Amino acid sequence: EDQVTQSPEALRLQEGESSSLNCSYTVSGLRGLFWYRQDPGKGPEFLFTLYSAGEEKEKERLKATLTKKESFLHITAPKPEDSATYLCAVQALGYSTLTFGKGTMLLVSP
Amino acid sequence: KAGVTQTPRYLIKTRGQQVTLSCSPISGHRSVSWYQQTPGQGLQFLFEYFSETQRNKGNFPGRFSGRQFSNSRSEMNVSTLELGDSALYLCASSPQPGNTEAFFGQGTRLTVV
Numbered sequence: 001e002d003q004v005t006q007s008p009e010a011l012r013l014q015e016g017e018s019s020s021l022n023c024s025y026t027v028s029g030l031r032g033l034f035w036y037r038q039d040p041g042k043g044p045e046f047l048f049t050l051y052s053a054g055e056e057k058e059k060e061r062l063k064a065t066l067t068k069k070e071s072f073l074h075i076t077a078p079k080p081e082d083s084a085t086y087l088c089a090v091q092a093l094g095y096s097t098l099t100f101g102k103g104t105m106l107l108v109s110p
Numbered sequence: 111k112a113g114v115t116q117t118p119r120y121l122i123k124t125r126g127q128q129v130t131l132s133c134s135p136i137s138g139h140r141s142v143s144w145y146q147q148t149p150g151q152g153l154q155f156l157f158e159y160f161s162e163t164q165r166n167k168g169n170f171p172g173r174f175s176g177r178q179f180s181n182s183r184s185e186m187n188v189s190t191l192e193l194g195d196s197a198l199y200l201c202a203s204s205p206q207p208g209n210t211e212a213f214f215g216q217g218t219r220l221t222v223v
Contacts, residue, residue: 046213
């Protein structure tokens with residue numbers, strides 16, 4: 001059974017204080033690892049897909065990396081508007097459904 | 111290009127009633143998946159439809175059902191509602207099954223009282 005564990009559950013940062021969110025996964029064969037951002041009362045917003053160990057993707061202040069067992073979402077010099085819940089999900093080879101972690105709730109204070 | 115549209119946004123139902131939720135995918139997208147999101151369990155997969163056929167089903171009781179129409183719009187139905195069915199129901203669309211980018215709607219917030 002595919003499993004995704006995200007840590008920490010919640011993270012409070014000061015504006016400009018860089019940090020990383022962790023996503024550990026077990027999957028029979030990885031087709032893709034996804035990061036989404038979710039604001040309160042809204043649906044998840046797609047951020048990145050990573051396919052193989054060593055791959056990295058960047059978008060503004062966010063950078064996602066992937067190893068064979070985990071992914072990190074690095075947030076550089078965050079701003080208050082980066083406050084949201086960040087969700088990680090995996091898609092196994094031969095399957096199209098996503099298995100999600102429970103998310104990390106990020107709060108960035110000015 | 112319009113995004114994924116879910117209706118209604120909010121719904122309050124009484125235990126024992128049934129409910130139907132609707133999802134219109136992005137134009138040109140033919141695959142629709144449904145997820146249930148609760149604070150305790152996070153996002154859990156309900157079902158996936160493509161070309162009016164259910165391709166996958168998650169581990170939910172038979173009270174949860176769905177269908178897809180020829181225009182790719184999808185509906186899900188929950189019968190004999192229970193308090194534990196209170197959740198945010200999310201629909202995601204992608205061009206075809208297994209596509210690695212799924213775009214979510216805003217969700218339908220269902221409250222069962």
